Amino acid sequence: MSLLPIRGVDVGPDTRCDHYDSELDVVAFRFACCDAYYPCFQCHNAVTDHEAVPWPEYRFDEPSVRCGVCDATFTVPDYLDCAYECPNCDAPFNPGCAAHAELYFETGDK
Ligand SMILES: [Zn+2]
Ligand SMILES: [Zn+2]
Ligand SMILES: [Zn+2]
Numbered sequence: 757m758s759l760l761p762i763r764g765v766d767v768g769p770d771t772r773c774d775h776y777d778s779e780l781d782v783v784a785f786r787f788a789c790c791d792a793y794y795p796c797f798q799c800h801n802a803v804t805d806h807e808a809v810p811w812p813e814y815r816f817d818e819p820s821v822r823c824g825v826c827d828a829t830f831t832v833p834d835y836l837d838c839a840y841e842c843p844n845c846d847a848p849f850n851p852g853c854a855a856h857a858e859l860y861f862e863t864g865d866k
Pocket of ligand 2: 764765773774775776795796797798799800
């Protein structure tokens with residue numbers, strides 16, 4: 757299994773970062789622009805000099821969400837279906853992420 761890099765600011769072992777570091781902030785998202793995982797969009801903007809490109813809907817069959825607890829990766833539809841629990845290890849995810857989901861993947865409500 758080859759893992760894409762995780763980049764960001766002060767990224768901890770469970771992919772918490774300088775910006776989001778609660779018990780629940782263990783999810784990293786893949787950005788289409790640079791094909792790496794980041795714990796949050798602020799991490800992306802801190803370590804790159806380009807606009808973040810959310811994961812496009814036509815690539816929803818490729819994994820683009822990663823659990824920082826067990827390192828499993830899954831697709832956006834899996835993530836949307838998982839009720840904020842890791843489908844692999846049952847770690848709870850932060851439901852607050854839904855408020856800015858469009859920063860991480862295409863949500864269809866434009
Ligand atoms: Zn990028
Ligand atoms: Zn961050
Ligand atoms: Zn997990």
